Amino acid sequence: MNKTTFLSSSSEPTQVLGACPHDCPDTCSMLTTVVNGIAIKVQGNPAHPHTDGALCTKVSRYTERTYHPERLLHPLKRIGPKGAGQFERVSWDAALQDIAARLQAIASRGPDAAQAILPYSYAGTLGLVQGESQSARFFHQLGASLLDRTICASAGGEGLIHTLGGKVGMRVECFAESKLILIWGSNSISSNLHFWRYAQIAKRNGAKLICIDPRRSETADKCHEHIALLPGTDSALVLALMHELITHDWLDHNYLTQHTLGWDLMRERALQWTPERAALVCGILPEQIRALARDYGASVSSREPTAIRMNYGLQRVQGGGNAVRLIASLPALIGAWRHRAGGVLLSSSGLFPVQRAALQRPDLLAGRTPRTINMSTIGDDLLRPSSATFGPAIEALIIYNSNPVAVAPESAKVVQGFAREDLFTVVLEHFQTDTADYADYLLPATTQLEHWDVHASYGHTDALLNRPAIAPLGEAKTNTQIFRELAQRMGFDHPCFTDDDEALCRMAYGDAVAFDELLDKGFVTLNTAQAPFANGNFPTPSGRCEFFSERLAARGLDGLPDYIPNYEAFNASTLYPLAMISPPARNFLNSSFVNVKSLREVEGEPLLEMHALDAAARGIQSGDIVQVFNQRGLYRCKVDISQRARPGVVNGLGVWWRKLGLNGTNVNQLTSQKLTDLGRAPTFYDCLVQVSI
Ligand SMILES: Nc1nc2c(c(=O)[nH]1)N[C@H]1C(S)=C(S)[C@@H](COP(=O)(O)OP(=O)(O)OC[C@H]3O[C@@H](n4cnc5c(=O)[nH]c(N)nc54)[C@H](O)[C@@H]3O)O[C@H]1N2
Ligand SMILES: Nc1nc2c(c(=O)[nH]1)N[C@H]1C(S)=C(S)[C@@H](COP(=O)(O)OP(=O)(O)OC[C@H]3O[C@@H](n4cnc5c(=O)[nH]c(N)nc54)[C@H](O)[C@@H]3O)O[C@H]1N2
Ligand SMILES: [Mo]
Numbered sequence: 001m002n003k004t005t006f007l008s009s010s011s012e013p014t015q016v017l018g019a020c021p022h023d024c025p026d027t028c029s030m031l032t033t034v035v036n037g038i039a040i041k042v043q044g045n046p047a048h049p050h051t052d053g054a055l056c057t058k059v060s061r062y063t064e065r066t067y068h069p070e071r072l073l074h075p076l077k078r079i080g081p082k083g084a085g086q087f088e089r090v091s092w093d094a095a096l097q098d099i100a101a102r103l104q105a106i107a108s109r110g111p112d113a114a115q116a117i118l119p120y121s122y123a124g125t126l127g128l129v130q131g132e133s134q135s136a137r138f139f140h141q142l143g144a145s146l147l148d149r150t151i152c153a154s155a156g157g158e159g160l161i162h163t164l165g166g167k168v169g170m171r172v173e174c175f176a177e178s179k180l181i182l183i184w185g186s187n188s189i190s191s192n193l194h195f196w197r198y199a200q201i202a203k204r205n206g207a208k209l210i211c212i213d214p215r216r217s218e219t220a221d222k223c224h225e226h227i228a229l230l231p232g233t234d235s236a237l238v239l240a241l242m243h244e245l246i247t248h249d250w251l252d253h254n255y256l257t258q259h260t261l262g263w264d265l266m267r268e269r270a271l272q273w274t275p276e277r278a279a280l281v282c283g284i285l286p287e288q289i290r291a292l293a294r295d296y297g298a299s300v301s302s303r304e305p306t307a308i309r310m311n312y313g314l315q316r317v318q319g320g321g322n323a324v325r326l327i328a329s330l331p332a333l334i335g336a337w338r339h340r341a342g343g344v345l346l347s348s349s350g351l352f353p354v355q356r357a358a359l360q361r362p363d364l365l366a367g368r369t370p371r372t373i374n375m376s377t378i379g380d381d382l383l384r385p386s387s388a389t390f391g392p393a394i395e396a397l398i399i400y401n402s403n404p405v406a407v408a409p410e411s412a413k414v415v416q417g418f419a420r421e422d423l424f425t426v427v428l429e430h431f432q433t434d435t436a437d438y439a440d441y442l443l444p445a446t447t448q449l450e451h452w453d454v455h456a457s458y459g460h461t462d463a464l465l466n467r468p469a470i471a472p473l474g475e476a477k478t479n480t481q482i483f484r485e486l487a488q489r490m491g492f493d494h495p496c497f498t499d500d501d502e503a504l505c506r507m508a509y510g511d512a513v514a515f516d517e518l519l520d521k522g523f524v525t526l527n528t529a530q531a532p533f534a535n536g537n538f539p540t541p542s543g544r545c546e547f548f549s550e551r552l553a554a555r556g557l558d559g560l561p562d563y564i565p566n567y568e569a570f571n572a573s574t575l576y577p578l579a580m581i582s583p584p585a586r587n588f589l590n591s592s593f594v595n596v597k598s599l600r601e602v603e604g605e606p607l608l609e610m611h612a613l614d615a616a617a618r619g620i621q622s623g624d625i626v627q628v629f630n631q632r633g634l635y636r637c638k639v640d641i642s643q644r645a646r647p648g649v650v651n652g653l654g655v656w657w658r659k660l661g662l663n664g665t666n667v668n669q670l671t672s673q674k675l676t677d678l679g680r681a682p683t684f685y686d687c688l689v690q691v692s693i
Helices: 062-066 092-107 134-142 154-161 172-177 193-204 218-222 234-247 253-259 263-270 275-282 286-297 320-334 356-360 375-382 411-418 479-489 501-512 515-521 550-554 597-603 612-617
Strands: 014-019 029-035 038-044 076-078 087-089 117-121 146-148 180-184 208-212 225-227 306-310 343-345 372-374 396-400 424-429 441-444 453-455 462-466 523-525 578-581 607-610 625-630 633-641 649-652 688-692
Touching: 014 462, 029 462, 038 062, 076 092, 092 117, 092 396, 092 441, 092 479, 117 134, 117 146, 134 356, 134 479, 146 375, 154 320, 172 193, 172 306, 180 193, 180 286, 193 208, 208 218, 208 286, 225 286, 234 263, 234 275, 234 286, 234 320, 253 320, 275 286, 286 320, 306 320, 320 343, 356 501, 372 375, 375 411, 453 501, 462 515, 479 501, 501 515, 515 523, 607 612, 612 633
Parallel strands: 117 396, 146 372, 180 208, 180 306, 208 225, 306 343, 396 424, 424 441, 578 649, 607 633
Antiparallel strands: 014 029, 029 038, 076 087, 076 441, 453 462, 462 523, 578 688, 607 649, 625 633, 625 688
């Protein structure tokens, strides 16, 4: 394979097979049309069953993002005060030389001194190669601090691992055959559109769709029923559902006996949760819980397949890990796993045979065990001085594939940390984001249209390949190339630092996925079971669905899942009497795309949805500019008095760029750095506020 074979400068339109890189369960197969070396159009690949020829609105604007007039095209060096975003153009050579010298100066102080250097990255691209390959190798060789990548999914991830045994579940296409689908903590139309397509097929075939979400989302609008519970109360709802399934004997006793662990204990706990008790906690009616239990339990006698699509929305609260444990255990009660269209799906990523050690080379640590920093507490951690427990203060940050100043919780602390004069910050980016404003060096990175990559998915079971469609714009370089060149300047002479991107693509799955087929078709479907747990065989230590987890008990935690209230549980009589959630905006992808004009025009401006009763109590009219505040800070935005908000809960949509907000802040000015019960994750939706005009 020749590197340039697929880069066409022909005036005849050519189509290049790629994959959408964004942090979304759908991981679409894309076709880019190139004319004269310029990408003129991206579209969904009709040959890929999950994509079905259709991309979402955001990614169909990918050329607008790629050729955006504000794309970073040259390395930049800070010339103004920290955070002012003033830069001058420098050569790659000068930038890389200086960065290497600065890192070397820190690392050469002593055996563990490199721990003062922290890589910070997340899922700007989900590519296995432009994500963590050469970058991870570089930081392993350096002995930098390790990063605990918790900002999105680790509470739910741990919940799954301690219940089902891994990030495993139903195959998404099987939802098309389900007869009842609970869409739980997921605004699928906005954030999982290609699952929604399967749910629509099921609906046309007579399935009932029930949405469980504090917000009346676009998805809730299109479901038959919507249960608008208070944020963070899902566990109470599940315990009461179990109560009803038990008291009416809507149970698959054989399945429970043969394929689960700890049912007697779970049963005892659930019997303490009458619908009346849970309804008070959830802020809904007992009858709603009874009706849901009737629907869910009906399949025990009807034998019709019943499925749950969970998404990560419900685990961004203190009890998020336990909530996922409880929901993931529900299918076992009714034996839903017996059918391929029954069970639950939160993430399928555990099914992919990714060769992480080959890509990331943890062996380069050579016995060293650097400390780990949790990305979700970056605000506090940047402000910590050196100490025996923390280790050295963080002196250098290298950021790629992430925009922490906008997306991390408790922004006031994050900003204070990034503004430290003695912090050396390097940012690899496409655009001058809120984080880029704080860079000492800002390095231009390639987009998905300009580089090779290989992808897994957390919402389906196909591996994908992305070919570059066009040459890098300006002087942009791939993340991998930037780390290769930095490695060379640091004198890292291990041969793995010369692996090129095509070699890394081949390494990502090794022999486990046929690379030739990936090259040829752009995707390969994994050969996983259609009804994986019909006969048990869960990848847990016991091989059963674990209501009781010995592993959690061994850590001194409750072996059984329970309802854990929010840190900032809704209470109308407190100083901050409104619960705020901040779910994704449909036309953005976290903080990506916020600067794409056509998409920003659709989203309008930062909005807070509020119920008419809460607005009236405060003399607020729709369209007013309000102050949303709590003990951590203040955010100003426009109010939308809307049926989408339930009483007591306000919805601050999307992670806007701070600098595009009315007072230079976004919703994360209000969120806290408190962590979840499992997985050390942030609690973005566990946040009380007050709103005033
Ligand atoms: N268009 C778009 N798509 C996206 C994203 C985006 O920003 N924009 N983000 C991507 C990312 S990073 C991820 S992780 C995924 C999934 O991202 P998620 O955060 O799971 O996003 P949603 O699917 O919108 O689900 C959130 C839903 O959960 C609801 N919710 C909030 N709190 C609770 C609760 O306590 N209980 C329940 N039951 N529901 C609650 C919200 O109202 C919202 O409708 O989506 C990805 N897809
Ligand atoms: N209040 C609140 N906060 C949230 C959430 C929420 O629901 N509410 N959601 C949380 C969730 S689920 C997540 S996943 C995080 C997401 O947080 P992040 O992972 O930081 O995601 P983005 O905000 O999309 O920022 C990704 C950045 O990576 C850049 N990028 C993309 N591709 C490349 C590349 O190939 N190379 C380089 N160098 N850069 C690239 C993009 O330009 C973009 O600026 O945010 C979290 N924050
Ligand atoms: Mo996420």
